[in-house]
Amino acid sequence: MESNNDEALDIIVTNVVATFRTRCHLNLRKIALEGINVIYKPEVGKVLMKLRKPTITASIWSSGKIICTGATSEEEAKLGARRLARCLQKLGFKVRFSAFRVVNVLAVCSMPFAVHLIDFTKNNRPIASYEPELHPAATYRIKNLKATVQVFSTGSLTVTGHGTNTYP
Amino acid sequence: MLTNSGPVAKLYLSIIDDVIESMKELFLDEGLEDRVLDDLRHLWESKMMQSKAMEDFRKNNVNSTNFVLQLPVSYTQADRNQDLAAPVMIPTTQNIHSLPVKNNTKTPATFSLPAALAYPVQIPAGVTLQTASGQLYKVNVPVVVTQAPVGQQPASHLSKKVPERSKVPASQPAAIPPNPVLLHEPEPSSAPSSVITQTRTSLALIQENSLPHEPPGAEVTLGENEANSQPEPLNIGVTASPCPQFLDFQISAEEAAFAQKKHSRDIDEILKEVIEEERVKAKRARKLAGNAGNHSGTDLGLDLDYAYSELSDIVQMDGPADNSDPEQDEEVPPEENDFLGLINAEAIRALQEENGSDGNSISSSSDDGGADELSNVEEDPLNSGDDVVEQDIPDLFDTDNVIVCQYDKIHRSKNRWKFHLKDGVMSYGGRDYVFSKAIGEAEW
Numbered sequence: 001m002e003s004n005n006d007e008a009l010d011i012i013v014t015n016v017v018a019t020f021r022t023r024c025h026l027n028l029r030k031i032a033l034e035g036i037n038v039i040y041k042p043e044v045g046k047v048l049m050k051l052r053k054p055t056i057t058a059s060i061w062s063s064g065k066i067i068c069t070g071a072t073s074e075e076e077a078k079l080g081a082r083r084l085a086r087c088l089q090k091l092g093f094k095v096r097f098s099a100f101r102v103v104n105v106l107a108v109c110s111m112p113f114a115v116h117l118i119d120f121t122k123n124n125r126p127i128a129s130y131e132p133e134l135h136p137a138a139t140y141r142i143k144n145l146k147a148t149v150q151v152f153s154t155g156s157l158t159v160t161g162h163g164t165n166t167y168p
Numbered sequence: 169m170l171t172n173s174g175p176v177a178k179l180y181l182s183i184i185d186d187v188i189e190s191m192k193e194l195f196l197d198e199g200l201e202d203r204v205l206d207d208l209r210h211l212w213e214s215k216m217m218q219s220k221a222m223e224d225f226r227k228n229n230v231n232s233t234n235f236v237l238q239l240p241v242s243y244t245q246a247d248r249n250q251d252l253a254a255p256v257m258i259p260t261t262q263n264i265h266s267l268p269v270k271n272n273t274k275t276p277a278t279f280s281l282p283a284a285l286a287y288p289v290q291i292p293a294g295v296t297l298q299t300a301s302g303q304l305y306k307v308n309v310p311v312v313v314t315q316a317p318v319g320q321q322p323a324s325h326l327s328k329k330v331p332e333r334s335k336v337p338a339s340q341p342a343a344i345p346p347n348p349v350l351l352h353e354p355e356p357s358s359a360p361s362s363v364i365t366q367t368r369t370s371l372a373l374i375q376e377n378s379l380p381h382e383p384p385g386a387e388v389t390l391g392e393n394e395a396n397s398q399p400e401p402l403n404i405g406v407t408a409s410p411c412p413q414f415l416d417f418q419i420s421a422e423e424a425a426f427a428q429k430k431h432s433r434d435i436d437e438i439l440k441e442v443i444e445e446e447r448v449k450a451k452r453a454r455k456l457a458g459n460a461g462n463h464s465g466t467d468l469g470l471d472l473d474y475a476y477s478e479l480s481d482i483v484q485m486d487g488p489a490d491n492s493d494p495e496q497d498e499e500v501p502p503e504e505n506d507f508l509g510l511i512n513a514e515a516i517r518a519l520q521e522e523n524g525s526d527g528n529s530i531s532s533s534s535d536d537g538g539a540d541e542l543s544n545v546e547e548d549p550l551n552s553g554d555d556v557v558e559q560d561i562p563d564l565f566d567t568d569n570v571i572v573c574q575y576d577k578i579h580r581s582k583n584r585w586k587f588h589l590k591d592g593v594m595s596y597g598g599r600d601y602v603f604s605k606a607i608g609e610a611e612w
Contacts, residue, residue, distance in 0.1 A: 039580075050612070
């Protein structure tokens with residue numbers, strides 16, 4: 001649990017999820033036909049648009065809500081979201097970039113040691129929970145940070161939490 | 169009918185037929201003459217030929233063996249130099265068994281040069297020569313076949329081909345003996361080798377069945393290179409005529425090595441005569457094809473004279489089938505600029521609306537009235553084009569290669585795509601292809 005060693009632990013942010021709104025109704029079919037790098041999923045009712053520059057995949061709903069995933073940092077997420085909005089604007093929609101919010105940041109880390117999950121859970125009874133039948137990792141929730149750490153028996157951790165500039 | 173029978177061509181023609189047929193009634197009902205319909209059909213076909221003909225002809229000339237020429241048996245010295253004759257279209261036969269040097273889906277037809285053909289004969293590229301003995305030589309470069317002077321024995325060499333020599337089918341050899349004219353003495357290396365060398369790079373002996381009804385093929389015999397002359401069933405009549413210009417670079421290059429002997433030329437000249445005939449024949453065929461595209465006809469006719477490698481260069485593609493990337497690239501920016509102007513205006517208007525409503529609260533015009541916090545974050549200035557520039561990459565590779573088809577399954581994993589397509593037609597590199605199934609993979 002403690003990592004007081006001199007070795008630095010590399011914690012890498014691998015995924016940032018953000019949402020924003022365009023404040024206008026979007027015609028998914030038009031986006032699917034005229035947009036570039038788009039995947040239309042009519043069964044679900046959304047369009048996926050992939051950007052290359054910040055590598056971002058955005059799910060676009062007709063209500064104007066857009067979820068941006070795949071960015072590696074919050075700034076990148078914002079930049080990608082704006083680019084995306086710009087794309088939609090060029091397609092002809094009256095897009096207004098609003099309510100940008102980073103919903104989730106995922107980071108990955110690895111301990112140099114293995115973790116015995118049962119004992120770990122016992123020692124951190126209220127905070128940690130482990131249900132091997134449901135998920136192979138123990139879930140450790142840090143309330144004040146509103147973050148969740150998933151501990152695997154190999155020593156790998158994934159940390160998910162809010163972004164630094166989340167809006168209420 | 170009008171085309172070389174590529175599968176695509178066949179399909180297109182059948183489509184044209186169907187459409188025209190089904191339109192006939194309508195046209196008649198409207199009171200239009202049949203002639204109009206015929207005109208339409210011809211126009212359609214010619215346009216199709218024009219764009220697609222390129223590929224077919226090009227493909228043919230470059231790759232395949234269209235036909236097999238049989239050089240005529242008889243020959244008179246007197247006739248030499250005269251008429252690189254009118255091409256003779258002898259009823260074609262299918263060559264059942266020929267080994268194409270390159271991919272060739274078409275069964276080559278066989279023509280036989282007239283008995284009275286005068287050498288030298290020019291043979292265009294892409295032709296397979298069949299000698300009297302039944303051996304086939306695939307000609308990939310234009311050559312000239314000439315006749316050996318009297319009394320010379322065929323000395324042939326195709327060292328690598330020697331083992332493949334097939335013995336003449338019965339009918340052929342019969343033609344051979346009675347032509348003393350054609351026999352010539354074992355040439356010193358140069359003479360036959362020149363013939364051989366000129367076509368050496370491309371000649372391939374092909375086993376083939378005899379074509380019984382053909383007038384006995386001309387004897388194109390090549391003597392052994394080395395003095396060991398065998399009485400080859402192949403005879404080449406070689407004239408002493410100066411080789412026509414058809415002797416082309418490759419030939420002449422090799423000829424230079426052997427050029428001392430006149431006879432070498434002569435052999436070439438025979439071939440050249442054949443080439444010439446074929447060229448004229450091909451030209452006629454193309455004119456028959458009624459292609460409006462002049463360059464296809466003339467170019468191709470001329471092409472035959474050119475070096476093999478130039479053939480593909482010469483054929484031009486114009487009109488619908490060209491790639492106009494530069495044009496497209498140019499087009500894109502202006503469009504964007506116009507659009508930018510539009511967006512700007514809109515964005516500005518939008519901005520003004522909002523600002524008017526006092527940053528804190530969303531005006532009633534907005535949808536989510538309850539979400540007041542959202543209003544705080546009206547980061548609207550999408551600075552059109554400024555910092556929020558759109559993707560730079562997009563239309564980099566806007567090509568004219570198009571596939572129109574149906575899909576069975578399209579699958580993606582991360583950025584790897586897999587396509588299972590069916591029943592499609594595609595235009596790729598200016599050529600049309602048709603498929604009933606296609607599988608593709610791509611990375612994004």
